[in-house]
Amino acid sequence: MSKEKFDYFINGEKGKYEVVIGLEVHAQVLSNSKLFSGSSTKFGADPNKQVSLIDSAFPGMLPVINEECVKQAIRTGLGLNAKINNYSVFDRKNYFYADLPQGYQISQYKNPIVGEGKVLLDMPYGSKEIGIERLHLEQDAGKSIHDMDPSNTYVDLNRSGIALMEIVSKPHLRSPDEVNAYIKKLRTIMRYLGTCDGNMQEGSLRADVNVSVRKVGDKNFGTRCEIKNVNSIKFMQMAIEYEANRQVELLEDGKEIDQETRLFDTKKNETRSMRSKEDAHDYRYFPDPDLLPLKLEQKLIDDLKKSLPELPDNKKERFIKEYGLNSYEANVLVSEKEISDYYEEVAKLSDKKLAATWMMGDLFAMLNDKGLNISNSPISAKNFAELVQSIKSGEISGRIAKDVFEIMVESGDNPKKIIESKGMKQQSDPKELEKMINEILLKNKDKVDQYKAGKEKLFGFFVGEVMKLSSGKANPQLTNEILKKILKG
Amino acid sequence: MSNITNQSLSEILESINSKKISSLELTQAYIKNIENAKKLNAFVTTTFDQALENAKKFDNKPNNDQLLSGIPLAVKDLFCTENVKTTAGSNILNNFVPSYESTVTKNLWNNGAFLLGKLNCDEFAMGSSNETSFFGNVINPVGDHLVPGGSSGGSSSALAADLTPATIGTDTGGSIRQPASFTGTVGLKPTYGLCSRWGIVAFASSLDQAGPMTKTVNDCSIMLEAMSGFDEKDSTSINKKKESYSKNLKDNIKGLKIGIPKEYRVDNMPKEIDELWEKGKKILKDLGAQLIDISLPHTKYALPTYYIVAPAEASSNLARYDGVRYGYRSQKGKDLIEMYENTRSEGFGDEVKRRILIGTYVLSSGYYDAYYLKAQKVRQLIKKDFDDSFTKVDAILTPSTPSSAFKIGEKTNDPVSMYLNDIFTVPVNLAGLPALSLPAGLDKQGYPLGLQLIGKALDEQKILNIGYAFEKNCGYKNEIKKWWS
Numbered sequence: 021m022s023k024e025k026f027d028y029f030i031n032g033e034k035g036k037y038e039v040v041i042g043l044e045v046h047a048q049v050l051s052n053s054k055l056f057s058g059s060s061t062k063f064g065a066d067p068n069k070q071v072s073l074i075d076s077a078f079p080g081m082l083p084v085i086n087e088e089c090v091k092q093a094i095r096t097g098l099g100l101n102a103k104i105n106n107y108s109v110f111d112r113k114n115y116f117y118a119d120l121p122q123g124y125q126i127s128q129y130k131n132p133i134v135g136e137g138k139v140l141l142d143m144p145y146g147s148k149e150i151g152i153e154r155l156h157l158e159q160d161a162g163k164s165i166h167d168m169d170p171s172n173t174y175v176d177l178n179r180s181g182i183a184l185m186e187i188v189s190k191p192h193l194r195s196p197d198e199v200n201a202y203i204k205k206l207r208t209i210m211r212y213l214g215t216c217d218g219n220m221q222e223g224s225l226r227a228d229v230n231v232s233v234r235k236v237g238d239k240n241f242g243t244r245c246e247i248k249n250v251n252s253i254k255f256m257q258m259a260i261e262y263e264a265n266r267q268v269e270l271l272e273d274g275k276e277i278d279q280e281t282r283l284f285d286t287k288k289n290e291t292r293s294m295r296s297k298e299d300a301h302d303y304r305y306f307p308d309p310d311l312l313p314l315k316l317e318q319k320l321i322d323d324l325k326k327s328l329p330e331l332p333d334n335k336k337e338r339f340i341k342e343y344g345l346n347s348y349e350a351n352v353l354v355s356e357k358e359i360s361d362y363y364e365e366v367a368k369l370s371d372k373k374l375a376a377t378w379m380m381g382d383l384f385a386m387l388n389d390k391g392l393n394i395s396n397s398p399i400s401a402k403n404f405a406e407l408v409q410s411i412k413s414g415e416i417s418g419r420i421a422k423d424v425f426e427i428m429v430e431s432g433d434n435p436k437k438i439i440e441s442k443g444m445k446q447q448s449d450p451k452e453l454e455k456m457i458n459e460i461l462l463k464n465k466d467k468v469d470q471y472k473a474g475k476e477k478l479f480g481f482f483v484g485e486v487m488k489l490s491s492g493k494a495n496p497q498l499t500n501e502i503l504k505k506i507l508k509g
Numbered sequence: 510m511s512n513i514t515n516q517s518l519s520e521i522l523e524s525i526n527s528k529k530i531s532s533l534e535l536t537q538a539y540i541k542n543i544e545n546a547k548k549l550n551a552f553v554t555t556t557f558d559q560a561l562e563n564a565k566k567f568d569n570k571p572n573n574d575q576l577l578s579g580i581p582l583a584v585k586d587l588f589c590t591e592n593v594k595t596t597a598g599s600n601i602l603n604n605f606v607p608s609y610e611s612t613v614t615k616n617l618w619n620n621g622a623f624l625l626g627k628l629n630c631d632e633f634a635m636g637s638s639n640e641t642s643f644f645g646n647v648i649n650p651v652g653d654h655l656v657p658g659g660s661s662g663g664s665s666s667a668l669a670a671d672l673t674p675a676t677i678g679t680d681t682g683g684s685i686r687q688p689a690s691f692t693g694t695v696g697l698k699p700t701y702g703l704c705s706r707w708g709i710v711a712f713a714s715s716l717d718q719a720g721p722m723t724k725t726v727n728d729c730s731i732m733l734e735a736m737s738g739f740d741e742k743d744s745t746s747i748n749k750k751k752e753s754y755s756k757n758l759k760d761n762i763k764g765l766k767i768g769i770p771k772e773y774r775v776d777n778m779p780k781e782i783d784e785l786w787e788k789g790k791k792i793l794k795d796l797g798a799q800l801i802d803i804s805l806p807h808t809k810y811a812l813p814t815y816y817i818v819a820p821a822e823a824s825s826n827l828a829r830y831d832g833v834r835y836g837y838r839s840q841k842g843k844d845l846i847e848m849y850e851n852t853r854s855e856g857f858g859d860e861v862k863r864r865i866l867i868g869t870y871v872l873s874s875g876y877y878d879a880y881y882l883k884a885q886k887v888r889q890l891i892k893k894d895f896d897d898s899f900t901k902v903d904a905i906l907t908p909s910t911p912s913s914a915f916k917i918g919e920k921t922n923d924p925v926s927m928y929l930n931d932i933f934t935v936p937v938n939l940a941g942l943p944a945l946s947l948p949a950g951l952d953k954q955g956y957p958l959g960l961q962l963i964g965k966a967l968d969e970q971k972i973l974n975i976g977y978a979f980e981k982n983c984g985y986k987n988e989i990k991k992w993w994s
Contacts, residue, residue: 079829080611082707083744084741084742118833118845121833175833304872304873308714310711312745
């Protein structure tokens with residue numbers, strides 16, 4: 021497909037504008053305990069039930085790095101084809117807020133744990149590489165709750181101190197669609213790695229979106245605005261669309277764009293200025309003296325590299341090669357690790373191509389309909405493989421298969437059993453079919469004459485009647501063949 | 510044993526272990542002393558009932574295999590003590606009762622000691638005279654008009670006045686050694702990382718180090734042994750085998766090389782300090798040590814470097830005192846920002862505010878490179894000076910302070926002259942080295958003066974040995990008249 025068809029430009033009177041987007045994704049590290057304390061990270065606990073003396077910054081408390089979080093960051097870095105830095109430093113980012121107990125966030129500023137990397141996006145116009153600038157570890161803040169009391173703000177520190185990975189992209193994204201693909205790809209990679217659950221509803225994945233516009237062909241970037249803390253792909257896309265158009269309008273009016281931080285109002289679908297560059301916080305970053313620089317042994321990195329699971333890009337290639345899938349099918353089937361596992365189990369026991377078609381068609385539609393994931397599918401991979409095989413062997417027709425599928429969803433039963441007990445097996449005995457065809461033709465002599473006189477459209481009518489007579493069980497291919505032969509003769 | 514409290518910790522331990530005196534009697538004797546010494550204002554909190562309880566417990570079931578069997582101890586109010594108010598000398602923590610015990614104090618209790626009370630100190634350990642405390646200044650038992658030094662001024666005063674057999678302080682830029690020097694007691698700042706910082710109210714994390722304050726060098730080695738040790742809860746704690754400092758204490762220092770740095774002089778330094786230094790050199794030489802002239806060329810940058818690094822870290826460390834979760838909260842203010850402003854304005858004293866402002870300034874964008882970053886580079890040079898010297902010498906001898914104890918109020922309006930008092934102690938903190946302040950003589954007013962022995966990192970045993978030999982041959986005797994009781 022041609023790239024032009026998908027170009028995302030904004031047309032102004034003075035020219036065509038290109039949108040330049042960079043993302044800072046905050047991904048919550050999957051770990052049992054927080055980045056610098058032993059408190060649990062489980063989502064959904066009662067307020068302030070998962071808070072240690074360290075998370076609430078009591079006097080004399082000291083942070084101790086959680087090794088598992090470091091490993092998770094390294095794994096993620098490796099999954100992003102990035103350089104892992106053997107030396108990194110934790111810094112303090114100083115600012116006051118009620119849900120930031122220490123008065124500073126421990127983050128990494130000049131020396132992040134992960135350096136440059138890249139992510140491949142599969143776009144309709146081919147694959148596109150998005151550069152990763154860096155990944156660093158930092159603490160999450162707590163949560164201020166403003167709507168529980170008319171005059172007081174409440175603070176929940178359960179989230180305070182949970183490890184986040186901030187993944188900063190280069191400004192390589194050019195459209196809301198690419199942003200969608202990028203976030204999904206990051207999410208997929210991290211879920212494969214088991215380093216982030218990617219659950220956007222629970223806030224495990226959020227992003228700050230940097231947007232600027234420039235005339236198509238311009239080499240220099242425009243002034244960018246940062247839209248803070250957007251927590252769904254849909255909102256990111258809406259925010260980008262609004263923000264890019266706002267900036268184009270300003271430029272068209274001959275005005276300048278202020279570099280500023282903006283908030284996306286999901287109710288009004290617009291971005292609003294939060295603070296200008298002049299009001300920007302001076303975070304007074306400096307190395308945290310409570311923590312030594314993080315020095316990583318190359319062996320640790322090498323060992324983690326060896327233990328990485330197969331990642332989506334590699335799996336996709338293998339699916340194409342091993343299972344004869346096309347790029348689109350392979351893409352869909354590797355998009356979630358659980359889906360790819362399910363597919364591989366089915367493909368081992370049945371026709372690989374047909375399995376892909378049926379998974380992406382009926383199975384996904386049903387799951388979507390019922391709001392289920394592949395991991396809690398009412399149809400097991402083994403049963404689904406048997407269904408595919410029954411179709412492939414001609415035991416049942418595609419149409420009957422849909423009925424069997426329905427029953428499988430309801431009962432969870434094995435398809436063989438369903439076909440057997442409900443007598444749904446396809447009629448493939450030529451003699452039986454001939455008998456039925458003759459019966460139909462005899463009943464519809466006038467139409468046979470019309471057919472023979474040249475009204476060939478009626479062939480479909482005869483097939484339909486045979487199907488009706490056989491309650492849909494007649495083998496369609498055989499029926500066609502025999503019908504043709506008889507009508508000719 | 511009416512004068513048991515006059516004795517050194519090791520002598521008292523002997524009496525306890527030989528059952529010449531019970532822990533209860535000992536504790537009662539100190540309580541009596543403390544009650545008679547309210548004028549000194551050395552205590553912020555006393556825990557007499559708890560101490561008597563613990564003493565009885567010990568006497569009922571004495572365990573004499575411990576380093577500090579049955580010993581009551583008062584500690585600087587910077588160490589968090591479980592269920593006992595811990596103020597750091599500040600209004601902002603004046604109602605703060607920790608639910609946890611600092612590692613260092615826990616180590617003391619695990620060695621048989623128990624808490625007698627919490628000692629006054631400069632607010633957040635920021636000061637050199639114990640005049641910045643929210644709970645009032647502490648008086649030096651040497652004279653009713655004298656400061657006891659700071660920030661561990663309550664500790665030095667209580668120790669010199671026999672209100673505790675030994676004590677612990679913290680030393681960020683001299684806060685153990687300078688008050689020890691001002692009161693004629695022994696104070697050790699250990700190697701950075703030897704004693705855990707966990708549970709100590711932080712001032713400047715890369716410099717803070719807890720250490721013992723005692724009447725003798727032997728006492729000092731006992732206390733260090735009890736309080737030190739690796740702690741996995743402190744990422745900067747050094748993981749090494751525990752040493753038996755007291756068992757290994759030796760007074761033979763023959764052949765040791767003692768460095769004499771030419772830079773440890775200041776303008777208008779009293780002649781007595783020079784004379785004291787000469788006296789110290791002679792004693793060590795007579796004991797068979799070899800004196801070697803050395804140079805620590807970056808010494809003159811130590812004080813300005815310290816007054817960038819320490820306030821920078823402090824400005825961030827003290828951000829947590831915001832009135833939100835614990836401690837003092839102002840009732841004034843209509844929103845969060847005003848609550849912060851009022852809480853911190855009312856909760857902190859002037860010196861703390863001054864340092865928060867300096868620290869905030871030197872970390873600000875546009876100034877960071879010129880101040881903080883530059884200071885970190887100079888800090889490396891200062892450290893390198895010492896590293897280079899220690900290839901030639903075993904230890905370094907300097908005066909502890911450029912003067913004896915000054916008068917209360919004398920320097921309160923002149924922060925720079927106050928800061929200058931730390932000029933000989935600060936380089937050691939920047940380099941993370943151990944240093945021992947020893948009482949060495951009196952000035953012409955009869956006020957104590959101290960000499961400082963600086964060692965290689967983790968070479969505490971060697972400076973304790975030199976100090977031990979020095980002490981035996983110095984003939985210093987602390988004769989403080991108990992004018993307050």
